[in-house]
Amino acid sequence: MKTPRGSDLERRLRLSAQARRGEAVDPELGAILSLVAERRGARQAPLGSASPGTVLARTLVGPDIALLSVARPPGFNFLAGQAVKLGLGTGPTRSYTVASAPSDAELEFCIERIAGGNVSPRLTALLPGARVELAASPKGSLTFEPSAALHVMLATATGIAPFRSMLRELSARRSSARVLLIHGSSYADRLPYAAELTALAAEQPSRLRYVTTISRPGEPRNQGWVGLSGRVDSLLSQYVGELTGAVQAYACGNSGMIAATSALCAARRIPFKSEAFD
Structure with missing residues:
Protein backbone atom coordinates (compact mmCIF):
# COMPACT_ATOMS: atom_id res chain seq x y z
CA MET A 1 0.00 0.00 0.00
CA LYS A 2 1.44 3.38 -0.95
CA THR A 3 1.90 6.04 1.70
CA PRO A 4 -0.27 9.15 1.05
CA ARG A 5 1.72 12.21 0.04
CA GLY A 6 0.56 14.18 3.08
CA SER A 7 1.62 11.44 5.46
CA ASP A 8 5.03 11.16 3.79
CA LEU A 9 5.57 14.92 4.08
CA GLU A 10 4.66 14.84 7.76
CA ARG A 11 7.16 12.05 8.32
CA ARG A 12 9.92 13.98 6.59
CA LEU A 13 9.18 17.10 8.64
CA ARG A 14 9.19 15.10 11.87
CA LEU A 15 12.49 13.49 10.93
CA SER A 16 14.09 16.85 10.13
CA ALA A 17 12.87 18.35 13.41
CA GLN A 18 14.17 15.40 15.41
CA ALA A 19 17.56 15.57 13.75
CA ARG A 20 17.93 19.32 14.33
CA ARG A 21 17.09 18.91 18.04
CA GLY A 22 19.58 16.06 18.35
CA GLU A 23 16.83 13.63 19.43
CA ALA A 24 16.79 9.93 18.67
CA VAL A 25 15.05 9.35 15.37
CA ASP A 26 11.91 7.23 15.33
CA PRO A 27 12.98 3.73 14.11
CA GLU A 28 10.37 3.65 11.36
CA LEU A 29 11.45 7.05 10.08
CA GLY A 30 15.09 5.99 10.31
CA ALA A 31 14.34 2.98 8.16
CA ILE A 32 12.69 5.18 5.56
CA LEU A 33 15.72 7.51 5.48
CA SER A 34 18.09 4.56 5.15
CA LEU A 35 16.09 3.16 2.25
CA VAL A 36 16.10 6.50 0.46
CA ALA A 37 19.86 6.88 0.99
CA GLU A 38 20.53 3.38 -0.29
CA ARG A 39 18.55 4.05 -3.45
CA ARG A 40 20.54 7.22 -4.05
CA GLY A 41 23.83 5.42 -3.45
CA ALA A 42 24.57 7.74 -0.53
CA ARG A 43 24.65 5.23 2.33
CA GLN A 44 28.06 3.87 3.22
CA ALA A 45 29.26 1.20 5.62
CA PRO A 46 29.90 2.96 8.97
CA LEU A 47 33.33 3.57 10.41
CA GLY A 48 34.27 1.23 13.24
CA SER A 49 32.99 3.23 16.24
CA ALA A 50 31.65 6.21 14.37
CA SER A 51 28.40 8.01 15.03
CA PRO A 52 26.46 8.98 11.91
CA GLY A 53 25.16 12.52 11.35
CA THR A 54 22.77 14.04 8.89
CA VAL A 55 23.77 17.11 6.87
CA LEU A 56 21.28 19.85 7.78
CA ALA A 57 22.65 22.70 5.65
CA ARG A 58 25.49 23.59 3.30
CA THR A 59 26.72 27.15 2.76
CA LEU A 60 29.31 27.90 0.08
CA VAL A 61 32.02 30.49 0.77
CA GLY A 62 33.85 31.48 -2.38
CA PRO A 63 34.71 28.83 -4.97
CA ASP A 64 36.26 26.20 -2.71
CA ILE A 65 35.00 26.39 0.88
CA ALA A 66 31.81 24.87 2.27
CA LEU A 67 30.26 25.21 5.72
CA LEU A 68 28.47 21.99 6.66
CA SER A 69 25.92 21.93 9.46
CA VAL A 70 25.50 18.39 10.77
CA ALA A 71 23.05 16.89 13.25
CA ARG A 72 24.88 16.28 16.50
CA PRO A 73 24.86 12.65 17.64
CA PRO A 74 23.59 12.12 21.20
CA GLY A 75 26.44 12.16 23.69
CA PHE A 76 28.92 13.77 21.29
CA ASN A 77 31.08 16.04 23.45
CA PHE A 78 34.19 18.06 22.60
CA LEU A 79 36.27 21.03 23.66
CA ALA A 80 36.37 24.21 21.58
CA GLY A 81 39.28 23.84 19.17
CA GLN A 82 39.17 20.07 18.88
CA ALA A 83 38.80 18.10 15.64
CA VAL A 84 36.99 14.95 14.60
CA LYS A 85 37.54 12.53 11.74
CA LEU A 86 34.89 12.72 9.01
CA GLY A 87 34.26 10.22 6.27
CA LEU A 88 31.65 8.75 3.98
CA GLY A 89 31.92 5.08 4.78
CA THR A 90 34.75 2.58 4.60
CA GLY A 91 36.99 4.86 2.53
CA PRO A 92 39.56 7.36 3.81
CA THR A 93 38.78 9.84 6.58
CA ARG A 94 40.18 13.26 7.42
CA SER A 95 40.24 15.32 10.60
CA TYR A 96 38.29 18.58 10.58
CA THR A 97 38.04 21.05 13.43
CA VAL A 98 34.56 21.66 14.76
CA ALA A 99 33.66 25.29 14.03
CA SER A 100 30.58 25.35 16.24
CA ALA A 101 30.69 25.74 20.02
CA PRO A 102 30.40 22.85 22.48
CA SER A 103 27.15 24.42 23.67
CA ASP A 104 25.62 24.61 20.16
CA ALA A 105 22.87 22.14 19.28
CA GLU A 106 24.39 21.31 15.89
CA LEU A 107 27.91 20.65 14.65
CA GLU A 108 29.46 22.81 11.97
CA PHE A 109 32.55 22.20 9.85
CA CYS A 110 34.46 24.65 7.65
CA ILE A 111 35.91 22.55 4.82
CA GLU A 112 38.18 23.56 1.97
CA ARG A 113 37.86 21.53 -1.22
CA ILE A 114 41.31 20.26 -2.14
CA ALA A 115 41.59 19.43 -5.86
CA GLY A 116 42.39 15.76 -6.24
CA GLY A 117 41.66 15.07 -2.58
CA ASN A 118 40.07 11.81 -1.45
CA VAL A 119 37.68 13.29 1.10
CA SER A 120 37.18 17.07 0.85
CA PRO A 121 35.66 17.13 -2.68
CA ARG A 122 33.03 14.62 -1.59
CA LEU A 123 32.26 16.35 1.71
CA THR A 124 31.91 19.81 0.19
CA ALA A 125 29.48 18.40 -2.40
CA LEU A 126 27.10 16.95 0.20
CA LEU A 127 23.55 18.33 0.25
CA PRO A 128 21.07 18.44 3.14
CA GLY A 129 19.81 14.96 3.94
CA ALA A 130 23.08 13.22 3.09
CA ARG A 131 24.92 11.24 5.73
CA VAL A 132 28.41 11.84 7.04
CA GLU A 133 30.27 9.59 9.44
CA LEU A 134 31.84 11.13 12.55
CA ALA A 135 34.43 9.33 14.63
CA ALA A 136 33.25 8.93 18.19
CA SER A 137 36.16 10.68 19.93
CA PRO A 138 37.22 14.27 19.08
CA LYS A 139 40.91 14.96 19.53
CA GLY A 140 43.33 17.88 19.55
CA SER A 141 45.24 20.15 21.90
CA LEU A 142 44.53 23.51 20.24
CA THR A 143 42.15 24.36 23.05
CA PHE A 144 41.43 27.49 25.05
CA GLU A 145 43.72 28.41 27.94
CA PRO A 146 41.51 30.09 30.56
CA SER A 147 44.42 31.29 32.72
CA ALA A 148 45.44 33.96 30.17
CA ALA A 149 43.99 37.46 30.22
Missing part, protein backbone atom coordinates in the same frame (compact mmCIF):
# COMPACT_ATOMS: atom_id res chain seq x y z
CA LEU A 150 44.65 38.22 26.55
CA HIS A 151 44.25 35.64 23.80
CA VAL A 152 45.91 36.24 20.42
CA MET A 153 44.32 34.09 17.71
CA LEU A 154 45.94 33.90 14.28
CA ALA A 155 44.24 32.22 11.33
CA THR A 156 44.45 31.80 7.59
CA ALA A 157 41.33 30.88 5.57
CA THR A 158 39.61 27.80 7.10
CA GLY A 159 42.03 27.96 10.04
CA ILE A 160 39.40 30.22 11.59
CA ALA A 161 37.37 27.14 12.61
CA PRO A 162 38.80 26.55 16.11
CA PHE A 163 38.63 30.24 16.96
CA ARG A 164 35.04 30.60 15.84
CA SER A 165 34.25 27.68 18.16
CA MET A 166 36.09 29.32 21.05
CA LEU A 167 34.47 32.72 20.53
CA ARG A 168 30.98 31.28 20.36
CA GLU A 169 31.61 29.38 23.57
CA LEU A 170 33.06 32.45 25.30
CA SER A 171 29.96 34.41 24.30
CA ALA A 172 27.66 31.67 25.54
CA ARG A 173 29.44 31.72 28.89
CA ARG A 174 29.55 35.54 29.02
CA SER A 175 33.30 35.37 29.51
CA SER A 176 35.30 38.54 30.08
CA ALA A 177 38.39 37.18 28.30
CA ARG A 178 39.95 39.60 25.80
CA VAL A 179 40.76 38.40 22.29
CA LEU A 180 42.79 39.77 19.38
CA LEU A 181 41.90 37.76 16.28
CA ILE A 182 43.83 38.27 13.02
CA HIS A 183 42.32 36.45 10.05
CA GLY A 184 44.08 36.48 6.69
CA SER A 185 43.91 34.88 3.27
CA SER A 186 45.06 35.42 -0.29
CA TYR A 187 41.53 36.35 -1.33
CA ALA A 188 38.63 38.11 0.37
CA ASP A 189 36.23 35.31 -0.54
CA ARG A 190 38.35 32.90 1.51
CA LEU A 191 37.55 34.53 4.86
CA PRO A 192 34.72 32.35 6.21
CA TYR A 193 32.67 33.76 9.09
CA ALA A 194 34.04 37.26 8.46
CA ALA A 195 30.59 38.89 8.60
CA GLU A 196 29.63 37.00 11.76
CA LEU A 197 32.86 37.84 13.56
CA THR A 198 32.77 41.47 12.46
CA ALA A 199 29.29 41.75 13.97
CA LEU A 200 30.42 40.04 17.18
CA ALA A 201 33.36 42.43 17.52
CA ALA A 202 31.02 45.39 17.03
CA GLU A 203 28.76 44.08 19.81
CA GLN A 204 31.68 43.47 22.20
CA PRO A 205 34.40 46.02 21.32
CA SER A 206 36.08 45.84 24.72
CA ARG A 207 36.42 42.07 24.50
CA LEU A 208 37.10 41.24 20.85
CA ARG A 209 39.21 42.92 18.20
CA TYR A 210 38.80 41.22 14.81
CA VAL A 211 41.26 42.12 12.07
CA THR A 212 41.03 40.83 8.50
CA THR A 213 43.69 41.07 5.83
CA ILE A 214 44.41 39.80 2.32
CA SER A 215 47.86 39.15 0.91
CA ARG A 216 47.11 39.75 -2.80
CA PRO A 217 45.22 43.06 -2.91
CA GLY A 218 46.14 43.79 -6.53
CA GLU A 219 44.52 40.70 -8.04
CA PRO A 220 41.20 41.09 -9.92
CA ARG A 221 39.53 38.59 -7.60
CA ASN A 222 40.03 41.06 -4.73
CA GLN A 223 38.62 44.05 -6.57
CA GLY A 224 36.62 46.21 -4.18
CA TRP A 225 38.49 45.14 -1.07
CA VAL A 226 38.87 48.13 1.27
CA GLY A 227 40.38 46.40 4.29
CA LEU A 228 43.97 45.81 5.33
CA SER A 229 46.52 44.03 3.17
CA GLY A 230 49.54 41.98 4.11
CA ARG A 231 50.33 38.68 5.75
CA VAL A 232 49.08 37.67 9.18
CA ASP A 233 52.61 37.65 10.65
CA SER A 234 53.30 41.18 9.39
CA LEU A 235 50.13 42.43 11.08
CA LEU A 236 51.00 40.62 14.29
CA SER A 237 54.33 42.47 14.37
CA GLN A 238 52.37 45.74 14.48
CA TYR A 239 50.46 44.62 17.58
CA VAL A 240 53.27 42.84 19.37
CA GLY A 241 54.04 45.87 21.53
CA GLU A 242 50.57 45.59 23.07
CA LEU A 243 51.05 41.98 24.08
CA THR A 244 51.89 42.31 27.75
CA GLY A 245 50.83 40.47 30.87
CA ALA A 246 49.29 37.00 30.77
CA VAL A 247 49.10 36.37 27.02
CA GLN A 248 48.35 33.14 25.17
CA ALA A 249 48.83 32.88 21.40
CA TYR A 250 47.21 30.37 19.05
CA ALA A 251 47.70 29.86 15.32
CA CYS A 252 45.85 27.71 12.82
CA GLY A 253 46.22 27.56 9.05
CA ASN A 254 49.14 27.32 6.67
CA SER A 255 52.50 26.23 8.02
CA GLY A 256 54.34 29.31 6.73
CA MET A 257 52.16 31.61 8.81
CA ILE A 258 52.56 29.36 11.83
CA ALA A 259 56.35 29.34 11.57
CA ALA A 260 56.56 33.12 11.24
CA THR A 261 54.13 33.92 14.07
CA SER A 262 55.69 31.27 16.31
CA ALA A 263 59.06 33.02 15.95
CA LEU A 264 57.54 36.39 16.85
CA CYS A 265 55.88 34.96 19.94
CA ALA A 266 58.97 33.00 21.00
CA ALA A 267 61.02 36.21 20.91
CA ARG A 268 58.63 37.68 23.47
CA ARG A 269 58.25 34.42 25.43
CA ILE A 270 54.56 34.23 24.69
CA PRO A 271 53.10 30.71 25.04
CA PHE A 272 52.09 29.43 21.61
CA LYS A 273 49.77 26.64 20.46
CA SER A 274 49.23 25.77 16.81
CA GLU A 275 47.79 23.43 14.23
CA ALA A 276 48.73 23.38 10.55
CA PHE A 277 46.04 22.85 7.91
CA ASP A 278 48.28 22.25 4.90
Whole structure:
Protein backbone atom coordinates (compact mmCIF):
# COMPACT_ATOMS: atom_id res chain seq x y z
CA MET A 1 0.00 0.00 0.00
CA LYS A 2 1.44 3.38 -0.95
CA THR A 3 1.90 6.04 1.70
CA PRO A 4 -0.27 9.15 1.05
CA ARG A 5 1.72 12.21 0.04
CA GLY A 6 0.56 14.18 3.08
CA SER A 7 1.62 11.44 5.46
CA ASP A 8 5.03 11.16 3.79
CA LEU A 9 5.57 14.92 4.08
CA GLU A 10 4.66 14.84 7.76
CA ARG A 11 7.16 12.05 8.32
CA ARG A 12 9.92 13.98 6.59
CA LEU A 13 9.18 17.10 8.64
CA ARG A 14 9.19 15.10 11.87
CA LEU A 15 12.49 13.49 10.93
CA SER A 16 14.09 16.85 10.13
CA ALA A 17 12.87 18.35 13.41
CA GLN A 18 14.17 15.40 15.41
CA ALA A 19 17.56 15.57 13.75
CA ARG A 20 17.93 19.32 14.33
CA ARG A 21 17.09 18.91 18.04
CA GLY A 22 19.58 16.06 18.35
CA GLU A 23 16.83 13.63 19.43
CA ALA A 24 16.79 9.93 18.67
CA VAL A 25 15.05 9.35 15.37
CA ASP A 26 11.91 7.23 15.33
CA PRO A 27 12.98 3.73 14.11
CA GLU A 28 10.37 3.65 11.36
CA LEU A 29 11.45 7.05 10.08
CA GLY A 30 15.09 5.99 10.31
CA ALA A 31 14.34 2.98 8.16
CA ILE A 32 12.69 5.18 5.56
CA LEU A 33 15.72 7.51 5.48
CA SER A 34 18.09 4.56 5.15
CA LEU A 35 16.09 3.16 2.25
CA VAL A 36 16.10 6.50 0.46
CA ALA A 37 19.86 6.88 0.99
CA GLU A 38 20.53 3.38 -0.29
CA ARG A 39 18.55 4.05 -3.45
CA ARG A 40 20.54 7.22 -4.05
CA GLY A 41 23.83 5.42 -3.45
CA ALA A 42 24.57 7.74 -0.53
CA ARG A 43 24.65 5.23 2.33
CA GLN A 44 28.06 3.87 3.22
CA ALA A 45 29.26 1.20 5.62
CA PRO A 46 29.90 2.96 8.97
CA LEU A 47 33.33 3.57 10.41
CA GLY A 48 34.27 1.23 13.24
CA SER A 49 32.99 3.23 16.24
CA ALA A 50 31.65 6.21 14.37
CA SER A 51 28.40 8.01 15.03
CA PRO A 52 26.46 8.98 11.91
CA GLY A 53 25.16 12.52 11.35
CA THR A 54 22.77 14.04 8.89
CA VAL A 55 23.77 17.11 6.87
CA LEU A 56 21.28 19.85 7.78
CA ALA A 57 22.65 22.70 5.65
CA ARG A 58 25.49 23.59 3.30
CA THR A 59 26.72 27.15 2.76
CA LEU A 60 29.31 27.90 0.08
CA VAL A 61 32.02 30.49 0.77
CA GLY A 62 33.85 31.48 -2.38
CA PRO A 63 34.71 28.83 -4.97
CA ASP A 64 36.26 26.20 -2.71
CA ILE A 65 35.00 26.39 0.88
CA ALA A 66 31.81 24.87 2.27
CA LEU A 67 30.26 25.21 5.72
CA LEU A 68 28.47 21.99 6.66
CA SER A 69 25.92 21.93 9.46
CA VAL A 70 25.50 18.39 10.77
CA ALA A 71 23.05 16.89 13.25
CA ARG A 72 24.88 16.28 16.50
CA PRO A 73 24.86 12.65 17.64
CA PRO A 74 23.59 12.12 21.20
CA GLY A 75 26.44 12.16 23.69
CA PHE A 76 28.92 13.77 21.29
CA ASN A 77 31.08 16.04 23.45
CA PHE A 78 34.19 18.06 22.60
CA LEU A 79 36.27 21.03 23.66
CA ALA A 80 36.37 24.21 21.58
CA GLY A 81 39.28 23.84 19.17
CA GLN A 82 39.17 20.07 18.88
CA ALA A 83 38.80 18.10 15.64
CA VAL A 84 36.99 14.95 14.60
CA LYS A 85 37.54 12.53 11.74
CA LEU A 86 34.89 12.72 9.01
CA GLY A 87 34.26 10.22 6.27
CA LEU A 88 31.65 8.75 3.98
CA GLY A 89 31.92 5.08 4.78
CA THR A 90 34.75 2.58 4.60
CA GLY A 91 36.99 4.86 2.53
CA PRO A 92 39.56 7.36 3.81
CA THR A 93 38.78 9.84 6.58
CA ARG A 94 40.18 13.26 7.42
CA SER A 95 40.24 15.32 10.60
CA TYR A 96 38.29 18.58 10.58
CA THR A 97 38.04 21.05 13.43
CA VAL A 98 34.56 21.66 14.76
CA ALA A 99 33.66 25.29 14.03
CA SER A 100 30.58 25.35 16.24
CA ALA A 101 30.69 25.74 20.02
CA PRO A 102 30.40 22.85 22.48
CA SER A 103 27.15 24.42 23.67
CA ASP A 104 25.62 24.61 20.16
CA ALA A 105 22.87 22.14 19.28
CA GLU A 106 24.39 21.31 15.89
CA LEU A 107 27.91 20.65 14.65
CA GLU A 108 29.46 22.81 11.97
CA PHE A 109 32.55 22.20 9.85
CA CYS A 110 34.46 24.65 7.65
CA ILE A 111 35.91 22.55 4.82
CA GLU A 112 38.18 23.56 1.97
CA ARG A 113 37.86 21.53 -1.22
CA ILE A 114 41.31 20.26 -2.14
CA ALA A 115 41.59 19.43 -5.86
CA GLY A 116 42.39 15.76 -6.24
CA GLY A 117 41.66 15.07 -2.58
CA ASN A 118 40.07 11.81 -1.45
CA VAL A 119 37.68 13.29 1.10
CA SER A 120 37.18 17.07 0.85
CA PRO A 121 35.66 17.13 -2.68
CA ARG A 122 33.03 14.62 -1.59
CA LEU A 123 32.26 16.35 1.71
CA THR A 124 31.91 19.81 0.19
CA ALA A 125 29.48 18.40 -2.40
CA LEU A 126 27.10 16.95 0.20
CA LEU A 127 23.55 18.33 0.25
CA PRO A 128 21.07 18.44 3.14
CA GLY A 129 19.81 14.96 3.94
CA ALA A 130 23.08 13.22 3.09
CA ARG A 131 24.92 11.24 5.73
CA VAL A 132 28.41 11.84 7.04
CA GLU A 133 30.27 9.59 9.44
CA LEU A 134 31.84 11.13 12.55
CA ALA A 135 34.43 9.33 14.63
CA ALA A 136 33.25 8.93 18.19
CA SER A 137 36.16 10.68 19.93
CA PRO A 138 37.22 14.27 19.08
CA LYS A 139 40.91 14.96 19.53
CA GLY A 140 43.33 17.88 19.55
CA SER A 141 45.24 20.15 21.90
CA LEU A 142 44.53 23.51 20.24
CA THR A 143 42.15 24.36 23.05
CA PHE A 144 41.43 27.49 25.05
CA GLU A 145 43.72 28.41 27.94
CA PRO A 146 41.51 30.09 30.56
CA SER A 147 44.42 31.29 32.72
CA ALA A 148 45.44 33.96 30.17
CA ALA A 149 43.99 37.46 30.22
CA LEU A 150 44.65 38.22 26.55
CA HIS A 151 44.25 35.64 23.80
CA VAL A 152 45.91 36.24 20.42
CA MET A 153 44.32 34.09 17.71
CA LEU A 154 45.94 33.90 14.28
CA ALA A 155 44.24 32.22 11.33
CA THR A 156 44.45 31.80 7.59
CA ALA A 157 41.33 30.88 5.57
CA THR A 158 39.61 27.80 7.10
CA GLY A 159 42.03 27.96 10.04
CA ILE A 160 39.40 30.22 11.59
CA ALA A 161 37.37 27.14 12.61
CA PRO A 162 38.80 26.55 16.11
CA PHE A 163 38.63 30.24 16.96
CA ARG A 164 35.04 30.60 15.84
CA SER A 165 34.25 27.68 18.16
CA MET A 166 36.09 29.32 21.05
CA LEU A 167 34.47 32.72 20.53
CA ARG A 168 30.98 31.28 20.36
CA GLU A 169 31.61 29.38 23.57
CA LEU A 170 33.06 32.45 25.30
CA SER A 171 29.96 34.41 24.30
CA ALA A 172 27.66 31.67 25.54
CA ARG A 173 29.44 31.72 28.89
CA ARG A 174 29.55 35.54 29.02
CA SER A 175 33.30 35.37 29.51
CA SER A 176 35.30 38.54 30.08
CA ALA A 177 38.39 37.18 28.30
CA ARG A 178 39.95 39.60 25.80
CA VAL A 179 40.76 38.40 22.29
CA LEU A 180 42.79 39.77 19.38
CA LEU A 181 41.90 37.76 16.28
CA ILE A 182 43.83 38.27 13.02
CA HIS A 183 42.32 36.45 10.05
CA GLY A 184 44.08 36.48 6.69
CA SER A 185 43.91 34.88 3.27
CA SER A 186 45.06 35.42 -0.29
CA TYR A 187 41.53 36.35 -1.33
CA ALA A 188 38.63 38.11 0.37
CA ASP A 189 36.23 35.31 -0.54
CA ARG A 190 38.35 32.90 1.51
CA LEU A 191 37.55 34.53 4.86
CA PRO A 192 34.72 32.35 6.21
CA TYR A 193 32.67 33.76 9.09
CA ALA A 194 34.04 37.26 8.46
CA ALA A 195 30.59 38.89 8.60
CA GLU A 196 29.63 37.00 11.76
CA LEU A 197 32.86 37.84 13.56
CA THR A 198 32.77 41.47 12.46
CA ALA A 199 29.29 41.75 13.97
CA LEU A 200 30.42 40.04 17.18
CA ALA A 201 33.36 42.43 17.52
CA ALA A 202 31.02 45.39 17.03
CA GLU A 203 28.76 44.08 19.81
CA GLN A 204 31.68 43.47 22.20
CA PRO A 205 34.40 46.02 21.32
CA SER A 206 36.08 45.84 24.72
CA ARG A 207 36.42 42.07 24.50
CA LEU A 208 37.10 41.24 20.85
CA ARG A 209 39.21 42.92 18.20
CA TYR A 210 38.80 41.22 14.81
CA VAL A 211 41.26 42.12 12.07
CA THR A 212 41.03 40.83 8.50
CA THR A 213 43.69 41.07 5.83
CA ILE A 214 44.41 39.80 2.32
CA SER A 215 47.86 39.15 0.91
CA ARG A 216 47.11 39.75 -2.80
CA PRO A 217 45.22 43.06 -2.91
CA GLY A 218 46.14 43.79 -6.53
CA GLU A 219 44.52 40.70 -8.04
CA PRO A 220 41.20 41.09 -9.92
CA ARG A 221 39.53 38.59 -7.60
CA ASN A 222 40.03 41.06 -4.73
CA GLN A 223 38.62 44.05 -6.57
CA GLY A 224 36.62 46.21 -4.18
CA TRP A 225 38.49 45.14 -1.07
CA VAL A 226 38.87 48.13 1.27
CA GLY A 227 40.38 46.40 4.29
CA LEU A 228 43.97 45.81 5.33
CA SER A 229 46.52 44.03 3.17
CA GLY A 230 49.54 41.98 4.11
CA ARG A 231 50.33 38.68 5.75
CA VAL A 232 49.08 37.67 9.18
CA ASP A 233 52.61 37.65 10.65
CA SER A 234 53.30 41.18 9.39
CA LEU A 235 50.13 42.43 11.08
CA LEU A 236 51.00 40.62 14.29
CA SER A 237 54.33 42.47 14.37
CA GLN A 238 52.37 45.74 14.48
CA TYR A 239 50.46 44.62 17.58
CA VAL A 240 53.27 42.84 19.37
CA GLY A 241 54.04 45.87 21.53
CA GLU A 242 50.57 45.59 23.07
CA LEU A 243 51.05 41.98 24.08
CA THR A 244 51.89 42.31 27.75
CA GLY A 245 50.83 40.47 30.87
CA ALA A 246 49.29 37.00 30.77
CA VAL A 247 49.10 36.37 27.02
CA GLN A 248 48.35 33.14 25.17
CA ALA A 249 48.83 32.88 21.40
CA TYR A 250 47.21 30.37 19.05
CA ALA A 251 47.70 29.86 15.32
CA CYS A 252 45.85 27.71 12.82
CA GLY A 253 46.22 27.56 9.05
CA ASN A 254 49.14 27.32 6.67
CA SER A 255 52.50 26.23 8.02
CA GLY A 256 54.34 29.31 6.73
CA MET A 257 52.16 31.61 8.81
CA ILE A 258 52.56 29.36 11.83
CA ALA A 259 56.35 29.34 11.57
CA ALA A 260 56.56 33.12 11.24
CA THR A 261 54.13 33.92 14.07
CA SER A 262 55.69 31.27 16.31
CA ALA A 263 59.06 33.02 15.95
CA LEU A 264 57.54 36.39 16.85
CA CYS A 265 55.88 34.96 19.94
CA ALA A 266 58.97 33.00 21.00
CA ALA A 267 61.02 36.21 20.91
CA ARG A 268 58.63 37.68 23.47
CA ARG A 269 58.25 34.42 25.43
CA ILE A 270 54.56 34.23 24.69
CA PRO A 271 53.10 30.71 25.04
CA PHE A 272 52.09 29.43 21.61
CA LYS A 273 49.77 26.64 20.46
CA SER A 274 49.23 25.77 16.81
CA GLU A 275 47.79 23.43 14.23
CA ALA A 276 48.73 23.38 10.55
CA PHE A 277 46.04 22.85 7.91
CA ASP A 278 48.28 22.25 4.90
